[in-house]
Amino acid sequence: MDLKELIPQKLKANFPLVDFEVSDYKGELTIKFDKKNIVEICKFLKQDTDLQFLICSDITAVDWATRKNRFTVVYNIFSLKHNFRLRLKADVDESDCSIDSVTSVWRAANFQERETYDMYGIKFNNHPDLRRMYMPEEFEYYPLRKDFPLMGIPGSLPLPKK
Amino acid sequence: MNQLDDEIHPKILEALLQSRNDYTIEDALENEMILNMGPQHPATHGVLRLLLRLDGERIIGCVPELGYLHRGYEKMAENMSYYEYIPHTDRLDYISPMANNVAWVLAVEKLAGIEAPKRAQYIRMMIAELARIASHLVAIGAFAMDVGALTVFLWTLREREKILDIWDILCGARFTNSYTRIGGVANDAQPEALAKAKWFIDQFEPYLAEVEQLLNTNRIFIERVDGVGAISKEDAIDLGFCGPNLRACGVEFDLRRNAPYLCYSELDFKIPTYTEGDCLARYFLRLDECRESAKIVMQVLDKIPQGPVNADIPKKVLPQKDEVYTKMEELIHDFMIVNFGINPPVGEIYHAIEGSKGELGFYLVSKGDGKPWKCKIRSPSFNNIQALPKLVIGQMISDVVAIIGSIDPIMGEADK
Numbered sequence: 001m002d003l004k005e006l007i008p009q010k011l012k013a014n015f016p017l018v019d020f021e022v023s024d025y026k027g028e029l030t031i032k033f034d035k036k037n038i039v040e041i042c043k044f045l046k047q048d049t050d051l052q053f054l055i056c057s058d059i060t061a062v063d064w065a066t067r068k069n070r071f072t073v074v075y076n077i078f079s080l081k082h083n084f085r086l087r088l089k090a091d092v093d094e095s096d097c098s099i100d101s102v103t104s105v106w107r108a109a110n111f112q113e114r115e116t117y118d119m120y121g122i123k124f125n126n127h128p129d130l131r132r133m134y135m136p137e138e139f140e141y142y143p144l145r146k147d148f149p150l151m152g153i154p155g156s157l158p159l160p161k162k
Numbered sequence: 163m164n165q166l167d168d169e170i171h172p173k174i175l176e177a178l179l180q181s182r183n184d185y186t187i188e189d190a191l192e193n194e195m196i197l198n199m200g201p202q203h204p205a206t207h208g209v210l211r212l213l214l215r216l217d218g219e220r221i222i223g224c225v226p227e228l229g230y231l232h233r234g235y236e237k238m239a240e241n242m243s244y245y246e247y248i249p250h251t252d253r254l255d256y257i258s259p260m261a262n263n264v265a266w267v268l269a270v271e272k273l274a275g276i277e278a279p280k281r282a283q284y285i286r287m288m289i290a291e292l293a294r295i296a297s298h299l300v301a302i303g304a305f306a307m308d309v310g311a312l313t314v315f316l317w318t319l320r321e322r323e324k325i326l327d328i329w330d331i332l333c334g335a336r337f338t339n340s341y342t343r344i345g346g347v348a349n350d351a352q353p354e355a356l357a358k359a360k361w362f363i364d365q366f367e368p369y370l371a372e373v374e375q376l377l378n379t380n381r382i383f384i385e386r387v388d389g390v391g392a393i394s395k396e397d398a399i400d401l402g403f404c405g406p407n408l409r410a411c412g413v414e415f416d417l418r419r420n421a422p423y424l425c426y427s428e429l430d431f432k433i434p435t436y437t438e439g440d441c442l443a444r445y446f447l448r449l450d451e452c453r454e455s456a457k458i459v460m461q462v463l464d465k466i467p468q469g470p471v472n473a474d475i476p477k478k479v480l481p482q483k484d485e486v487y488t489k490m491e492e493l494i495h496d497f498m499i500v501n502f503g504i505n506p507p508v509g510e511i512y513h514a515i516e517g518s519k520g521e522l523g524f525y526l527v528s529k530g531d532g533k534p535w536k537c538k539i540r541s542p543s544f545n546n547i548q549a550l551p552k553l554v555i556g557q558m559i560s561d562v563v564a565i566i567g568s569i570d571p572i573m574g575e576a577d578k
Contacts, residue, residue, distance in 0.1 A: 025509050026272060054399050055415075057514070060538040062527055076512055076525065076540070080399075080413070083420045087512065108402025111548040119236070129177050134229035134577060137171050143237055150241050 003084050004029050007051065014044055028087060035073070035090035035099045042088070042105045045077065053077040053086060056106035059113055061092070061120045065146040070094040071122055075102070098123035101130075119144035170198070170213065178213050178225045194222070197559070201230045205308045205563040208573030210547065212554075212562065219558050224551040228544070231577035239537035243503035244270045244344060245480065247537075252338040254539065254575040257300050258293035258518040260329065262575075263342040268423060269513040269524035270344050274506035276473050282346040283424045284466040288359060289332070289341065290424075290515070291455040291462070295366075296325040297518030297570075298406075298448040298455075305445060305567035306377055309386045317373055324362050331355040344504065345479030346472030360463050363456050374449055387441035391553040391565035398439060401552055402545040405520020407569050410447045411439035417516040429461050441568035448570075478504045503532020512540075519543050519570060541575035 008022045008031065018041070021032040033041065045053040058076040069091035078085050092099050101124035102109045111133065113124045118133040121142035132139065141148055141156060178196065200211035209230035215223030235254065239247050251266040252259035264286045271278065278286070303318035326336040332355045333341040333348055341348050377383050393403070398411040408415055416433045418426040434450035436443035473479050480499055481492040508530045514523030520542030527536035546569050553565050 026275075026511055028511060030510075056402065057521065058512075058523065058525065058538065058540040060525060060536075062536045074525070074538075076523075080415060080420075085421070085512065106402075107400045108545060108548060111402070111544065115544075129180075131173055131177060132229075134232040136229075137173050143234060144240075148237075150237060 003082055007031070007045075007086065010048065010051070011041065011044075015041065028085065030087040030089060032089040032091075035092055038073075038075075038088075038090050039100045039102055039105065042075070042077075042102045045086070045088075046105055051079055052081040053079045055080060056102070056108045056112070057085075059102075059109055059116055061116050061122055061144075063120060063144065063146045068093070071097070071120060073099055073116065073122060077106075092122055097121060098125055100125045101127040103127055118142070121145065170196070174213060174225060174227060178215055178223050199562065201227075206566055207304065207571060209577070210566070210571060210573055212550070214554075214559065214562065216559060219560075221554050221557055221559060221562065224554050226547050226550050228547065228573075228577055231573045233578065235578045236537055236539060239534055241533060243532045244274075244506075244534065245499065245504070247534075248342065249338065249340045252340055254541065254578070255297075255517065255519060255522070255543070255572045256337070256574045257572055258297040259337065259339050260289040260293040260341060261297075261515070261517045262522065263340060264290045264424075265513075265515045265517060265522045266524060267342045267344050268515060269511065269526055270504075270506070272513045273509065273511045273526050273528055274344070274478055274504055276345045276475055276478055278346050278473055279470050280425070280467050281350075281469045282471045282473075284462050285347050285351050285471065286342060287424050287426065287429075288351075288459055288462045288466075289329075291458045292325050292328065292359065292362075294455045294518045295452050295459075296322045298452050301567075301570040302373065302377075302445060302448055305441075305564070305570070306383060308563045308567035309383060311377060311380055311383050314373055314376055317369070317376070321366065321369055324358075328355055328358050328362060331358060343472065343480060345475060346470075350471045351466075356463060356466070359459060363459050363463075366456055367453070370449065370452055377445070384442065386561075387445065387564050387568065389438075390441045390557060390561045391568060392438060392440040393549065393553055394439065395437075397552060398549065401549040403520075403549050404542050404545055405516070405518075406447050406451060407444055407520070407546055407549075409434065410436045410443040412437040417514055417521060421514070423513070423515055428465070429458055431458050431461075441564050444568040444570075505530060505532055510536075514540060517542060519572060519575070520546065522575075539575070539578055541578065543571040543573070543576040544578075547571050547576055 011020055018033050018037050023030045045051055055078040057078050060074050062072045071092040073090050073092055075088040101113055113127055115133040118135055195216045197214045197216055200206040201209040211227040213225045214221050251262040254262050299318040299322045303315035306314040329339055330336050333339050395411045398408055414433050414435050419433055431454050436447050476495045481496055485492040486496045506528045510527040512525045514521045523540035525538035526534050529535040554562050
C-alpha cells in the first residue's frame with residue numbers, strides 16, 4: 001500500500017481519540033494534530049516496524065503573527081526503510097507557549113529544540129538542557145518572532161566588558 | 163574553579179557538570195579541571211567553542227557552545243526576495259558555496275513549480291560534485307594538519323585551487339560564486355570551463371593517490387586517528403549525524419540515491435560506506451567520495467546536452483541582460499521580478515540535497531508574496547556537532563582536535 005495512505009490509516013487506528021489533519025502538497029505529506037499527543041505519536045512512528053522513522057532531520061517553528069494559534073512547531077522526519085519524508089505539525093498558542101520535548105524519542109532533537117526555543121521562545125517541557133543555542137543567555141527577546149525588528153533592538157546586546 | 167565561575171555563564175557550567183557520562187575511572191584524580199577550548203582556537207575550524215570537563219587528560223564532559231558566527235540568515239531571508247538571497251547562501255558553508263546555491267534554487271524551484279532545462283541541471287550536478295571534491299580536499303587537508311601532518315594541507319589546497327580556477331572561468335568569482343539562478347544558471351558553461359573541468363578530473367586521480375600514500379604510510383597519523391572517536395550506527399542515526407560522517411558508520415544514506423534530485427538517477431555511481439565509524443573511517447570515506455565525485459563529473463561532461471540554460475517562464479525567471487537592454491517585454495519582466503519578486507503560490511516545501519557535509523535542506527513557507535514567510539536552513543554541520551560530546555567523552559584531550567577535524571564542521575552554516 002502507498003505510504004501516503006498507510007501512515008494516516010495507521011495513526012487513526014492507533015490513536016482513535018486524536019484528530020488528524022492530513023495534507024499532501026507537492027508530494028510532501030503533512031500531518032497535523034494536537035500538541036499534547038506529540039511524544040506518543042513520534043514514539044509510535046519511530047518504533048513501528050512497518051514505518052521506522054529513525055531520522056529526525058529538523059525541528060523548527062513558524063510564527064503566523066496574526067493567527068489565533070500563533071506558532072506551529074514543525075517536525076521533519078525521515079524513514080530510512082522507505083526513503084520517505086514526513087512532516088508533523090502541532091499548533092502552539094502564545095498564552096501557553098510550550099510543547100512536550102521529543103528528545104526522549106530522538107536524541108537529535110536536543111539541539112533542534114534548543115534552537116527553536118532560542119529563536120521563537122517556545123518552551124519544550126522535559127527537555128534535558130533547554131538553553132539558548134545562538135544568542136547569549138542574557139538576551140531577552142526571540143529574534144525570529146515577527147514582532148522582532150530586522151535591525152535588532154538597540155542596547156539589547158551589551159558590549160563585552162573591557 | 164571560583165575564578166572560572168565569573169567567566170563562564172552559570173547555566174553553561176551547570177550543563178557541563180550535569181552532562182551525563184557513562185565513563186568512570188577507578189583511580190580518579192582528586193581535582194577535575196574545566197578547560198575552555200575555543201572560540202579562538204586554530205583546530206576548531208572557525209569559532210566553535212567547547213567546554214571540556216577533564217580528569218587528568220581524559221575528557222568526562224563536553225558542552226559545545228555555538229553562536230559566535232550567528233548572523234541571522236533566517237531572519238534576513240524573511241526580509242528579502244528569493245533572488246536576493248542567492249548570494250547569502252554562499253556564506254553558509256563557505257567551503258562549498260556552489261552546492262549551497264544549488265540547494266537554494268532547487269528549493270525555490272520546487273516551491274514555485276519551475277523546472278530548469280536539462281543542460282542547466284547537468285551544469286548544476288557538475289558544480290555540486292566539484293564543490294564536494296573541493297570541500298573534501300579541505301576537510302582531509304585540515305584534518306591531517308590538525309594531527310600534525312602539515313604537508314598534506316598544501317597538496318590538497320593546490321588541487322582545490324584548480325577547482326577555484328574553474329569557478330573563476332564559470333562565473334568570475336572564486337569563493338562566493340552565486341552562480342545558479344532560479345530556473346537555471348547565470349550563464350551557460352563556457353567550453354573553456356568544461357575543458358578545464360575535464361583536464362582537472364584527468365589529472366586529479368594521481369594527485370589524490372599521492373595524498374593517500376602520504377597519509378596511509380604515515381604511522382603517526384594512523385595511530386592518532388585509528389579507533390579514535392568511534393560511534394555506533396544506532397547512536398549515529400539517533401544523534402543526527404549526516405553525510406559522510408553517517409556513511410562512515412555503515413549507514414548507506416545518501417540523498418542522491420535515497421531521494422534523487424536533478425539527474426542523479428541517470429548516472430552510475432557508488433555510495434561508499436565504512437563500518438568502523440572512527441576518525442580513520444571518516445578520512446577514508448572522504449577519499450572514496452572524491453573518487454566517486456570525479457566519476458560523476460566525468461559522466462556529466464560526457465552526457466551534457468546542448469540547449470538553453472534558463473527555463474522559459476518570463477514571469478519567474480530573470481531574462482538575460484542583453485535582452486533586457488534591447489526588448490520591451492524583457493525589460494518589464496526584469497523590473498517586476500527585481501522589484502516585486504517571483505511570488506510563488508501559498509504553500510510550504512522542504513527540499514534537501516546531499517551537500518558536501520550532509521543533508522543541506524531548506525524549509526520554505528510562502529504566503530504568496532515576493533518574500534518567503536519563513537525560511538529554515540537545515541544545516542548538516544549543526545547536526546554533526548550535536549554528536550561531538552558523545553564522540554569525545556572518554557578520549558584524551560589531544561584526540562578532541564582529531565575528532566573535530568574528522569567530522570568537518572563549518573561554523574558558517576552551523577551558526578547560520
